[in-house]
Amino acid sequence: MSKKLSTLLALVLIATMVLTACGATEPPAEEPAAPAVEETTAPAVEEPAAPAEDAAAKPLKLYAVQHALCAWDSFWCTVEDGIKNAAEDMGVDVTILGPEKFDLEKTAQLIEQAVAAKPDGLAVTVTDADLFRAPIQKAIDAGIPVVAYNAGNGPIIDNIPYLTYLGQDEYQGGYQGGMRLAADGGTKGVCINQQVGHAGLDKRCNGFVAALGEKNIPADVLAISDDPAASQTVISDYYTANPDVDIFLTLGPNGANPFYAFLDAAGLAAGTYKHGTFDNSPEIAAAIKDGTTMFGIDQQPFLQGYGSIQSLVMVGRYGIKPALPVTATGPGFITTDNVDFAVDGNREVNIYTVQHALCAWDAFWCVVEKGIETAAKEQGVNYTLLGPEKWDLEKMAQLIEQAVAAKPDGMAVTVSSVDLFRSGIQKALDAGIPVTAYNAGAGPVLDNLGYMTYLGQDEYQGGYQGGMRLAADGGTKGVCINQVVGHTGLDARCKGFVDAMTEKGIPAEVLAISDDPASSQTVISDYFTANPDVDIFLTLGPNGANPFYAFYTQVGLTPEKAKHGTFDTSPEIISHIKDGVTMFAIDQQPFLQGYGAVTTLMLKIRYGISPAMPVTATGPGFVDLSNVDTVSALSGKYR
Amino acid sequence: MTKATAKSKPAPRRFLESPIAGPLITLVAVTIFLTIFVPNNTFLTMRTMSGIVNAATLTGIVTIGITLLMICDEFDLSAGALVAVGAFLYGGITMNGGSPLLAVLAGLLVPGLLGALNGFLRIRTGIPSFIVTLGTQAIYRAALYVLSGGIMLQTVTELPVYKVFNGRLVGLANAIPDANFRTSLFWLLGMVVLFQFILVRTRFGNHIFAAGGNPGAAKATGVNVNRIKLMGFIISGLLAGLAGVMLFSQYKTARIATATGEELNAIAAAVVGGTLLTGGSGSVVGALLGVLIISMLRTGVVLMGLPSDNFVAVVGVTIVLAAVFNYWIRRKA
Numbered sequence: 001m002s003k004k005l006s007t008l009l010a011l012v013l014i015a016t017m018v019l020t021a022c023g024a025t026e027p028p029a030e031e032p033a034a035p036a037v038e039e040t041t042a043p044a045v046e047e048p049a050a051p052a053e054d055a056a057a058k059p060l061k062l063y064a065v066q067h068a069l070c071a072w073d074s075f076w077c078t079v080e081d082g083i084k085n086a087a088e089d090m091g092v093d094v095t096i097l098g099p100e101k102f103d104l105e106k107t108a109q110l111i112e113q114a115v116a117a118k119p120d121g122l123a124v125t126v127t128d129a130d131l132f133r134a135p136i137q138k139a140i141d142a143g144i145p146v147v148a149y150n151a152g153n154g155p156i157i158d159n160i161p162y163l164t165y166l167g168q169d170e171y172q173g174g175y176q177g178g179m180r181l182a183a184d185g186g187t188k189g190v191c192i193n194q195q196v197g198h199a200g201l202d203k204r205c206n207g208f209v210a211a212l213g214e215k216n217i218p219a220d221v222l223a224i225s226d227d228p229a230a231s232q233t234v235i236s237d238y239y240t241a242n243p244d245v246d247i248f249l250t251l252g253p254n255g256a257n258p259f260y261a262f263l264d265a266a267g268l269a270a271g272t273y274k275h276g277t278f279d280n281s282p283e284i285a286a287a288i289k290d291g292t293t294m295f296g297i298d299q300q301p302f303l304q305g306y307g308s309i310q311s312l313v314m315v316g317r318y319g320i321k322p323a324l325p326v327t328a329t330g331p332g333f334i335t336t337d338n339v340d341f342a343v344d345g346n347r348e349v350n351i352y353t354v355q356h357a358l359c360a361w362d363a364f365w366c367v368v369e370k371g372i373e374t375a376a377k378e379q380g381v382n383y384t385l386l387g388p389e390k391w392d393l394e395k396m397a398q399l400i401e402q403a404v405a406a407k408p409d410g411m412a413v414t415v416s417s418v419d420l421f422r423s424g425i426q427k428a429l430d431a432g433i434p435v436t437a438y439n440a441g442a443g444p445v446l447d448n449l450g451y452m453t454y455l456g457q458d459e460y461q462g463g464y465q466g467g468m469r470l471a472a473d474g475g476t477k478g479v480c481i482n483q484v485v486g487h488t489g490l491d492a493r494c495k496g497f498v499d500a501m502t503e504k505g506i507p508a509e510v511l512a513i514s515d516d517p518a519s520s521q522t523v524i525s526d527y528f529t530a531n532p533d534v535d536i537f538l539t540l541g542p543n544g545a546n547p548f549y550a551f552y553t554q555v556g557l558t559p560e561k562a563k564h565g566t567f568d569t570s571p572e573i574i575s576h577i578k579d580g581v582t583m584f585a586i587d588q589q590p591f592l593q594g595y596g597a598v599t600t601l602m603l604k605i606r607y608g609i610s611p612a613m614p615v616t617a618t619g620p621g622f623v624d625l626s627n628v629d630t631v632s633a634l635s636g637k638y639r
Numbered sequence: 640m641t642k643a644t645a646k647s648k649p650a651p652r653r654f655l656e657s658p659i660a661g662p663l664i665t666l667v668a669v670t671i672f673l674t675i676f677v678p679n680n681t682f683l684t685m686r687t688m689s690g691i692v693n694a695a696t697l698t699g700i701v702t703i704g705i706t707l708l709m710i711c712d713e714f715d716l717s718a719g720a721l722v723a724v725g726a727f728l729y730g731g732i733t734m735n736g737g738s739p740l741l742a743v744l745a746g747l748l749v750p751g752l753l754g755a756l757n758g759f760l761r762i763r764t765g766i767p768s769f770i771v772t773l774g775t776q777a778i779y780r781a782a783l784y785v786l787s788g789g790i791m792l793q794t795v796t797e798l799p800v801y802k803v804f805n806g807r808l809v810g811l812a813n814a815i816p817d818a819n820f821r822t823s824l825f826w827l828l829g830m831v832v833l834f835q836f837i838l839v840r841t842r843f844g845n846h847i848f849a850a851g852g853n854p855g856a857a858k859a860t861g862v863n864v865n866r867i868k869l870m871g872f873i874i875s876g877l878l879a880g881l882a883g884v885m886l887f888s889q890y891k892t893a894r895i896a897t898a899t900g901e902e903l904n905a906i907a908a909a910v911v912g913g914t915l916l917t918g919g920s921g922s923v924v925g926a927l928l929g930v931l932i933i934s935m936l937r938t939g940v941v942l943m944g945l946p947s948d949n950f951v952a953v954v955g956v957t958i959v960l961a962a963v964f965n966y967w968i969r970r971k972a
Contacts, residue, residue, distance in 0.1 A: 072788050101785070196948045222941075223948035226899045228890040229823075230937065233694035234950075237941035240681045253793065257890050265807070265819040266686070282795045283891070 055634055056374050060092040060316045062309060063114035064123040067107045067151065069098035075301060079150060082305025083123075085345060089378045090313045095119075104128050111135035121145045121312030126152035129160060136160050145315040147322070149308040150301065154325035163315065164322035166307045168299035168330035169612060170200045174207025174249070176331050177276045177297055181247045182215040186274065189219035189247035192235060192255045196223040201251050204278060208249050217247065224255060231258035236266060246273045253281040260287060280334055288339045296339075299330035303609050310599065318638045319630035320589050323458060323617035332610050341608035349381045349605050351410040352403035353597065356396045356440065358387040363636065364590060368439060370637055371594025372412075379602050384408075393417045400424035410434045410601035415441035418449060425449055434604045436611070438597040439590065443614035452604065453611035455596045457588035457619035459489045463496025463538070465620055466565045466586055470536045471504040475563065478508035478536035481524060481544045485512040490540050493567060497538050506536070513544060520547035521554070528555065536563050542570040549576060569623055569631065569639070577628045587631075588619035591638045658913040658921055661965035662928035665911070669932055673939040681942055686817035695934040696805075696823040697722070698904050699927060700882040702912070703834050704875030705905040706926040710838075711871050712851035712918025713768040717757060717776035718879045719901035721750035724779055725883025726893035730792045733887075739800035746887075747880040753779060754876020758869035768872075776902070784895050792893040805888035823885050827927075830878065835923040847871065852919025907954060908933055911961040933957065 070077035080096060087094040097114055099106040104127060112135045114122055122139050126132055126148040139146050140161055152158055152165040174191070181189065189212045191205035205221045212219040222238050224231035235258060239245060250256040256277045263275075270291060277284055280296040287293040307329055314320040359366035369385065376383045386403060388395040397420045403411055404427045411428050415421055415437040428435050429450050441447060441454035463480070470478065478501045480494035494510045501508035511527050513520035524547060528534060539545040545566045552562070559580045566573055567586045576582040596618055603609040623631045631639045654660050673682045681687060701718050708715050729746030733739060757775055761768045805823045812818055838844035849857035850867040857864055882901075887893055912929025914921030933954055940950045 068789075074788070074790060102789070221946075223946070223950070226896055227694075227697060227901060227904070228886065228892070229697045230694040230934070233690035233934070233938060234941055234947055236686065236690045237938045238947065240684070240686060241678075241942045241944055253791065253892065254894070257793075257892050261890060265689075265812075266817075281791070281793050281892075283793060286795050 055317045055638055056378075057091070058317045060120040060313060061117075062087070062092055062094045062121045062123070062312050062316075063097060063117065063119045064094055064149075064305075064308065065097045065107065065110045065114050066125045066149075067098065067104060067127040068102065069096070069100075072101065078301040079305040082302040082307070083309055084305075085302075086306040086309035086313075089380075090309065091378070092309070092313055094309060104131055108132055108135055112138070115139045115142065115144065118142070119144060120316045121147075123147050123149050123308040123312060124162075125150045126158055126160070126162075126165070129153070129158040133158075133160050136162060145312055147308050147311045149304045156325050164311065164325055164327045166304050166311070166327045166329050169326060169328040170203040171207040172328060172613065173278060173297045173331035174204035174209075175211045176207075176333075177204075177249055177278075177295070178208040178211025178219075178247075179215075180295060180333070181249065181274045181276050182212050182217055185215070186212075186217050186247045187244045188242060189217055189249070190238065190242070190245050191219065191221045192224055192248065192250045192259060193221055194224050194226070194231070194251060194254045196221070204251050205249075212247065219247070224258065226254070228254075228258045228261070231255075232261045232265070235259055235262040239266065248273060248275045250275070250277040252277065252279040253284060256281070256284055256287070256293070260292070263292065285334075285339055288334060288336060291336070294335065296334040297330065298332040298334050300332040300609050300612070301329075302607055303329040303332075303603065306603070314592065314595075315627075318591060318634055319623070319627035320592050320639075321621050321627070323589070323619050323621060324461060328612035330612050332612060338608050343607050345606055347606045349379075349410070349602055350408050351381060351383050351412065351598065351601050352386060352406060352408045353383055353412040353438075353594075354386045354396065354399050354403050355414040355438075356387065356393060356416045357391065357414075358385075358389070361390065366636065367590040367638065368594040371591040371596070372598055373594075374591075375595040375598035375602075379598065381598055381602050383598065393420050397421055397424055401427070404428045404431065404433065407431070408433060409605050410436075412436050412438050412597035412601060413441075413451075414439045415447060415449075415451075415454070418442070418447045422449055425451060434601060436597050436600045438593045445614045452600065453614060453616045455593050455600065455616045455618050458615060458617040459492040460496040461617060462567060462586045462588075462620035463493035463498075464500045465496075465622075466493075466538055466567075466584070467497040467500025467508075468504075469584060469622070470538065470563050470565050471501055471506055474504070475501075475506050475536045476533045477531060478506055478538070479527065479531075479534050480508065480510045481513055481537065481539045481548060482510050483513050483515065483520070483540060483543045485510065493540055494538075501536070508536070513547065515543065517543075517547045517550070520544070521550045524548060524551045525554065535561060537565075539564070539566040541566065541568040542573065545570070545573055545576075545582070549581070552581065569635070574623075574628060574632050574635070577624060580625075584622045584624040586619065587621040587623055587639070589621040589639075590618075592618040592621075655968055655971060659925040659928060660913075661961065661968045662912045662925045662932065664968070665961055665964065666928050666932050666935075669935050669939070673935060673942075677939060677942045678944070682939070684817065685815060686819065687938060687942070689817065689819040691931065691934045691938050692824055693819065693821060694937065695927075695930045696821070696827045697882045697886055697898070698901060698908060698934075699827045699930040700830055700878050700885065701898075701901055702905040702908045702926045702930050703830050703923055704871075704878035705902065706909045706912070706914050706921050706923055707834065707838070707847060708768075708868075708871045708875050709906070709909055709914045709916065710851045710918060710921040711847045711868050712854070713761065713868055713871060714772060714906070715754070715757060715872065715875045715879075716769065716772040716902050717753070717779055718875055718905060719898040719903075720776040720779040720783070721753055721876050721879035722883040722886065722898035722901055723783055723893065723895065724753065725750045725880030726887040726897055727783055727787060727792060727883070729884045730794070730887040730891070730893045731787075733798055733800060734792065734794045734796070739798065743800070743804075743884060746884040747877050750880030750883065751873050751877040754872040754874070754879070755869065757876070758872030761872070762865045762869060780895060787895065789895060791895075792887075794891045796891075801888040801891065803888075805885045821889065823889070826881070826885060830881070831923055831927050834874075838923055843867070843870070848919055904933070907958050910958055910965075913965050929961075932961070 068076050070080045097110040146162040148165040154165040155162050191208045209219045275293045276295045278297045284296045357365050359369045386399040401424045435451040437454040443454040480497045498508045513523050539548050564582045565584045569585045573585050725746040729742045732742035760771045808820045846862045846867045850864045854864045908929035912925035937950045
């Protein structure tokens, strides 16, 4: 028996070997590993040498080093598309480097290679912070601006002082997903986690549980495994034990797949439950279309590529730095509205920008308008800019209506009065026109209006990050000098500052001054007499900085005895950054507000990409010794 | 007289000597425990029972092969990787419009061939199979990574062949509410019957016990121990491939990480099912009971409202207790 059986098995095996060798079995995506590891994109048209003063035409040579390539992993094709499109739009050279197979040691060597080429900027996937720390630090030491994309945790957690990390905010993904699922209420929620203990997946569930908690809906985490059959049964059992569960979140195709099998077997009626998931797959897309699944959460890899190049160009040309340690490219939501979105990078884009002030009568707005103009020119976007001829919010509301009536592809608005503008903006949204807010607004959540995002300064973060910089080398006591106590934005700055100080164990308080520089100088001086141990000062703009400088000279302080940082720039502030009195100025980066508003609409219209966060921080941007010369050279135009 | 005594060995004693005594008693005990302690009488319901069975099918198929190998004193830690190989080949070919027959053959026989490689390495080098297959499981998964480019396979197309290997028994579900059984159940039962028959009714089966229990004596009586073991590895690979085919047939998805850790679940189920780690003893029916016990416990943990990640700990405790109990009951016999 044993002999017969083994002979038979051997024969069958040989037969298969022959069959499979005939080439009919085609393992998916089998390609010889491409040896080519360089993909270069050059600007479509080599522009003639631009006049030196035109920063927007400054040629830049950038490198992107990533742990995988489009050549062998299709996910990366989308990232690389983003990189190439950004390079083309902005007219810069980008060289993409990556290993010919997954190899982190090799990737680290490629970072070294990129640094050796002395580029004007470097984007890196920080897949392994420990391994990549040394080569990235080398770039930073050489003065090369560095951003991380797709993989990383931000400069603080990775402990590498790069500018920002562009990737998905996992907690926000779970939180925003939970908010959507619970928008119409619910009884109980469950986050189905295929790998409990995986930091990213756990964060998604934490965000989901927190969102449902805010809505007073209890929520559990259900652990499943890599075995879909067992996972399906676990979900089914959980449902048996908790028949009141009506909100389900899965964390990707590996969870959605057994979930759909469970739905099929349990025969749950549509409308009795809500389901959302992370990621997309053919099965998820089909479920979104037939209404089984409310949304898929996308990390928007195109934006990771596009955004990292844009960030490097902003630094290289205008000295504009990313505002936050983590720049969220996701969550982006795939719903019935956009599941079939057809990407078209050449789609004609006509937008309206409506703002409450104009360059013609307020110089601040020249910089915003320059941002709009630059982005529109680079991206081939047609725009019409509307604004009242003087401060007049009623007129501005009419201009919004006028813009909506023109049926543009997109609209950007400064939401300086949400109540006055609500009906106009809502009309645009109802007509399917994507809307973004810039410079003024509070974001769709606080404004309770469904526009995409608000591009402006995160005031709390400005105070917090400023405080962290001032207290980096320690200190005895800090003070936030506030010229308008009770002003929401200024109070948020001081709150951030005090929180940062507290985190560093340094006592800090708020000192109220006024619009009268003479009395303000005296107040600061009196405060210093009463608190001679104060050595950290934060002012909230030129109105605080000017009396501070007068006090500083009067008392005869030195940079060793007092550290000073301030919000906003002015000629006086710039000169004091140069002479070392002031460590930094925090800029809301108005150029980026205009530039970003156009880019946000263009990405939505051509690529179906939505901003990840209700507030997209354009500031705080720090002006310090490292970029003060660029900033002062561009002052009034780009800064 | 003596002869008569031997023949009239009391039935309970004969039962206790059988390798399925321990797992059967455990299964009954677990069933009673869960029936009593699961709240709201949700344990003995069609939905729960069909869930327990469905969750046991893939692991069950793998466990049969692992059990045969363990009886002849070998391990196959690459079984989980071979499930993924089978799922990838079968899924890749069917998705791209290839012949379903070719897809099934490739999905079964390539893992069988890789099983043969495991056996060949084990026999030729004399290195313990634990080490050999620890190495090959990584190699097989890495090869899959390279060949697939790390991409997950997924389709939403329904093919008739998928229904054959793991289709829903719609008629049954319509007749009996919540009876969500699938064709995978027949494949599992079919394999259990086939291999239980081979194990206890054929000379080859006899030789498996001999090769694991006392290889020296087996060789002395003319058993080709190496060939028996090689066959064991091939069967383990074939069955892992079948599990991969069944997995893809229902879920229509395969990843590099598919069935990660499945080999350990299978070893656990085999041990709970009364197979000795020292070889020479075990049963395919016991293995099936072992898989069902573990599946029941997992369901029990969830139904009792305990956090589902505690399941792993429950399995750990069960393995230890079941092993102790199975040894104890046989010593008693």
